[in-house]
Amino acid sequence: MTASSQIRSKRPIDSTTGNDLGKNNGTFNSRVVILxxxxxxxxxxxxxxxxxxxxxxxxxHSIVTNVYIRDLHNIPKFFTDGRTFSSLPANQxxxxxxxxxxxxxxxxxxxxxxxxxxxxxxxxFLVQLGLMFLLYESLLNAVALSPLNxxxxxxxxxxxxxxxxxxxxxxxxxxxxxxxxxxxxxAGLVAYIRLPKLRRxxxxxxxxxxxxxxxxxxxxxxxxxxAYIFLFEEDADWRRWWPALRKALPALLVCxxxxxxxxxxTPKSFTPAIIAHGVYWATQPFVALKYVRSLxxxxxxxxxxxxxxxxxxxxxxxxxxxxxxxxxxxxxxWTTRKREYRPISFGIIWFFIALAPTSLVVLSEVENDHRMxxxxxxxxxxxxxxxxxxLARLLEDNRKRSLRLALCAAAVSLLFxxxxxxxxxxxIWLSEESLWYDVTVKSPQNGxxxxxxxxxxxxxxxxxxxxxxxxxxxxxxxxxxxxxxxLGIAHGLPGHTxxxxxxxxxxxxxxxNDAQPYFYYGRWLKxxxxxxxxxxxxxxxLERNPAFIDAxxxxxxxxxxxxxxxxxxELAQDTLQLSPSDPEARRYLTxxxxxxxxxxxxxxxxxxxxxxxxxxxLSLFYHQGGKYKESIEAAKKALQLKPDYAEAYNNIxxxxxxxxxxxxAIEAAQRALRxxxxxxxxxxxxxxxxAQKKLNTR
Numbered sequence: 185m186t187a188s189s190q191i192r193s194k195r196p197i198d199s200t201t202g203n204d205l206g207k208n209n210g211t212f213n214s215r216v217v218i219l220x221x222x223x224x225x226x227x228x229x230x231x232x233x234x235x236x237x238x239x240x241x242x243x244x245h246s247i248v249t250n251v252y253i254r255d256l257h258n259i260p261k262f263f264t265d266g267r268t269f270s271s272l273p274a275n276q277x278x279x280x281x282x283x284x285x286x287x288x289x290x291x292x293x294x295x296x297x298x299x300x301x302x303x304x305x306x307x308x309f310l311v312q313l314g315l316m317f318l319l320y321e322s323l324l325n326a327v328a329l330s331p332l333n334x335x336x337x338x339x340x341x342x343x344x345x346x347x348x349x350x351x352x353x354x355x356x357x358x359x360x361x362x363x364x365x366x367x368x369x370x371a372g373l374v375a376y377i378r379l380p381k382l383r384r385x386x387x388x389x390x391x392x393x394x395x396x397x398x399x400x401x402x403x404x405x406x407x408x409x410x411a412y413i414f415l416f417e418e419d420a421d422w423r424r425w426w427p428a429l430r431k432a433l434p435a436l437l438v439c440x441x442x443x444x445x446x447x448x449x450t451p452k453s454f455t456p457a458i459i460a461h462g463v464y465w466a467t468q469p470f471v472a473l474k475y476v477r478s479l480x481x482x483x484x485x486x487x488x489x490x491x492x493x494x495x496x497x498x499x500x501x502x503x504x505x506x507x508x509x510x511x512x513x514x515x516x517x518w519t520t521r522k523r524e525y526r527p528i529s530f531g532i533i534w535f536f537i538a539l540a541p542t543s544l545v546v547l548s549e550v551e552n553d554h555r556m557x558x559x560x561x562x563x564x565x566x567x568x569x570x571x572x573x574x575l576a577r578l579l580e581d582n583r584k585r586s587l588r589l590a591l592c593a594a595a596v597s598l599l600f601x602x603x604x605x606x607x608x609x610x611x612i613w614l615s616e617e618s619l620w621y622d623v624t625v626k627s628p629q630n631g632x633x634x635x636x637x638x639x640x641x642x643x644x645x646x647x648x649x650x651x652x653x654x655x656x657x658x659x660x661x662x663x664x665x666x667x668x669x670x671l672g673i674a675h676g677l678p679g680h681t682x683x684x685x686x687x688x689x690x691x692x693x694x695x696x697n698d699a700q701p702y703f704y705y706g707r708w709l710k711x712x713x714x715x716x717x718x719x720x721x722x723x724x725x726l727e728r729n730p731a732f733i734d735a736x737x738x739x740x741x742x743x744x745x746x747x748x749x750x751x752x753x754e755l756a757q758d759t760l761q762l763s764p765s766d767p768e769a770r771r772y773l774t775x776x777x778x779x780x781x782x783x784x785x786x787x788x789x790x791x792x793x794x795x796x797x798x799x800x801x802l803s804l805f806y807h808q809g810g811k812y813k814e815s816i817e818a819a820k821k822a823l824q825l826k827p828d829y830a831e832a833y834n835n836i837x838x839x840x841x842x843x844x845x846x847x848x849a850i851e852a853a854q855r856a857l858r859x860x861x862x863x864x865x866x867x868x869x870x871x872x873x874x875a876q877k878k879l880n881t882r
Contacts, residue, residue: 368395534562
């Protein structure tokens, strides 16, 4: 007797749900419930050490510095403006459901507290696992009704839930987009299969629409549904392709519309990659092969891979990838021949369809471990069902009970091994230091990984070690502007001023349209006491990225220190337009209003008591408020009353200097020094104006 005849049932099956219409076995059901509870507890225990892991990588610009998620009133804006997704224009894309969930977590946690974000992600991960169990059970019952199907579905779901690959998505908060989009696809398919009454009204597409609002791969649902209908409802009969297509047509149309919406609402600033299309595509078949290997041996997981694109399809490794994918596709085609094999073919087809968005659309990295989250839903089903068919005769033979127990023990041991691997990956994701150290070990030629690990050294004040890692990173990414920024910061710690400034200026030349080089250069300038240049740099940063909240804070602080009250008030009010509840912006607004009162008092004193000292104070207030012409006029009034007032000439020099009018600035500073030769401020202003004039006349 063959394995296929062993697992068939002649009892009637509900064609839509796959439920046995014969007598229910209460003992069997209760056993499955108990095992399901054990599985949930095992998954929870495995992830118990991840809830306090810190923000990482892309979390920085999409969560930590993203001003929009700090106010729930911005939720409607998420659905109409993709710029709200990230504080970096190159990373801004349309994922409104992700941004809305982050805003809710920020509100519930009362700020940037990773615990609340992790709890939210993990909850929906458990929901997805529950729906995956229902999906697997329905698929298996549709081809071969057996009391073992629920056990197989439960094992497959648990394996997926404990797999270390998925820890890369569960720990990486911003990649909850992968989870939400996968959840939408799974929920849509479960609703289509198990709730056929929803088909008429298209309600099964509702979770798919939500999934597509989290990440574009959810639009592959229509193709996955077509594969399901063809394999299971049309019995894989190629003559029935039109009825299958007709049934899937509503889903295909809706997914097509969702794809267009994603493209239209993604900001033009979004820069997915700079890799050439041909070399990216040549690499993807081999990447798919690596993903298959990771299902069985997830030993080389890295948060940031150092894999480079292949030169072309002619490379042996590229050809190996192509041949492997062709062979896997051949297995998918061959297993469509018999109904009991079709979970294998469906799982492989799911794997390829789910990989299509990241394989065909050129992205910044040729591979990413979190990209396996969606494809593994199908691949893990194929592998489990293949193993079951191979062992079906042993499992059905009551005379080999000890062997069945041994197989069960092996299955539990397998799950335990994967759980240990996931626990270990959670520990690696604990902090920036632990994560990026792991990257330097797993991906030693990744310049970004070396740089980020160097940053953890710099955060501890170890500039020497940081620079060593930055120099290593330079060998692999010599034109990486972020690395130049960090070299500038690191060299600034020991006091290498010229070398530090050279790195900042090179960062600006490498990325002139990016706000980050200007922001960090401005921060460095402020530490050097070059306030005017600092303010100009921060303004340049905000011109390129108005939502850059750190640049706003630094510029407001600079305005405050320079007592530029009008500019401070305007920027604080503008910031509150972005984030109405921002406490820092409110504090700066209050300070600007009190500062304006100081200016009004100074003006009143100069009118009521027109002394040289009062006009000099007024000149200073005007200068600090950015009113340079008024500052010059007030200083001139002081000179009318006291012609030998060196301080008044110095104020005139500083005002012309701020307006980049070097000749009158030089003349005023020289007159101040003739009156007061040891006047250090005038010496500084003269030296700076002379240097700038020389620089601008080259």
